[in-house]
Amino acid sequence: MTVGELRERINTLPRVKLTELPTPLHELKRLTEEFGGPRLFMKRDDLTGLAFGGNKTRMFEFLLERALREGADCIIGGAAVQSNYARQLAAACAILGLECYLVLRRVRGAADDRVQGNLLLDLLAGARVHIIDADPEGQAAAMYRLAGNLEKKGHNPFVVRMANDSDLTPDVAAYVECFCEIIDQCGTTGFKPTHIYIASYDSTQAGLELANEALGRGISIVGISPADWGGDVVAGITRYANQAAENLGLSCRVDGKHVINTKDYIGRSYGIPTSEGLHMLKRTAELEGIFLDPVYTSKAMAALADHIRKGRLTSEDTVVFLHTGGSAVLFAYTDELSALNLKLNLYENDL
Numbered sequence: 001m002t003v004g005e006l007r008e009r010i011n012t013l014p015r016v017k018l019t020e021l022p023t024p025l026h027e028l029k030r031l032t033e034e035f036g037g038p039r040l041f042m043k044r045d046d047l048t049g050l051a052f053g054g055n056k057t058r059m060f061e062f063l064l065e066r067a068l069r070e071g072a073d074c075i076i077g078g079a080a081v082q083s084n085y086a087r088q089l090a091a092a093c094a095i096l097g098l099e100c101y102l103v104l105r106r107v108r109g110a111a112d113d114r115v116q117g118n119l120l121l122d123l124l125a126g127a128r129v130h131i132i133d134a135d136p137e138g139q140a141a142a143m144y145r146l147a148g149n150l151e152k153k154g155h156n157p158f159v160v161r162m163a164n165d166s167d168l169t170p171d172v173a174a175y176v177e178c179f180c181e182i183i184d185q186c187g188t189t190g191f192k193p194t195h196i197y198i199a200s201y202d203s204t205q206a207g208l209e210l211a212n213e214a215l216g217r218g219i220s221i222v223g224i225s226p227a228d229w230g231g232d233v234v235a236g237i238t239r240y241a242n243q244a245a246e247n248l249g250l251s252c253r254v255d256g257k258h259v260i261n262t263k264d265y266i267g268r269s270y271g272i273p274t275s276e277g278l279h280m281l282k283r284t285a286e287l288e289g290i291f292l293d294p295v296y297t298s299k300a301m302a303a304l305a306d307h308i309r310k311g312r313l314t315s316e317d318t319v320v321f322l323h324t325g326g327s328a329v330l331f332a333y334t335d336e337l338s339a340l341n342l343k344l345n346l347y348e349n350d351l
């Protein structure tokens, strides 16, 4: 199958417009030099627009079209308090004139009650937010309870994520399209990627895997999990990819044996930065002027650095690092970022 044919398949899906695509892809010359290994490029999905950008922009174009088609007048979303998903959902709902209810779960104790970062943006965008202490199952139950009560009041709620993970085809399709963009842009720039590095737990990697398979590219996709909630991540990615393949009428299937996703860089837990991740967040900012986030992309960049150090990647390789966004959360992580010892008044003697 060609990129054009795969794109045509995606173009048959109805969507609402929330962004301008493609996002840029450019070389990271100074970071390449720093690592002294493979040539590095970055796909800038942190620049998808929609409330400071991120991987959810693409997904919501498909998902929220479905909600509107089903006659929804409000959306119920659930994730962690500092969720990028929630922030982008709140903004997309604002654009589409949908009421947005967010049932958010604390993952950092009292630090999560501070109205900063994504939580601040959720509220600015007019989302109705409730913060709870619950496990993901308890959170999903709360979301459906809310949906039931809103229905009783005559509303037509559409429940997304945490509670509705059974079919992620819209999310997967979004990253099939992103893979097509990467291939087109690499062709124009004149290089062939050997690897794609990505922070992903499920749908983003599932989309890349499906497109890689459909186009027979054989690129090594290396997923770095931000969380360990006990599930089999590779099995999930494979299942979501193949469910989308079926829904999109693609004959290929992803074989879980070839899916790489590691939990080695999570650190203490989801939402808690690692020192290696924070170090890479700083280096990427000071060498490339690009801000990673402390929860997802910095851990993926730490994995890339580690793989280069261990010789798993060499100067023969060309890596595309897919930046999935999340930097708005930096403003809610000032305590954790203080570990970087960011100093004021360094040149006071020269003033």
Ligand SMILES: Cc1ncc(COP(=O)(O)O)c(C=O)c1O
Binding pocket: 054, 055, 083, 084, 085, 199, 200, 201, 202, 203, 204, 205, 293, 296, 297, 324, 325, 326
């Ligand atoms: C910045 C960022 N990167 C990566 C991911 C992972 O996306 P997925 O679970 O779809 O693979 C998320 C999900 O919330 C995210 O916010």
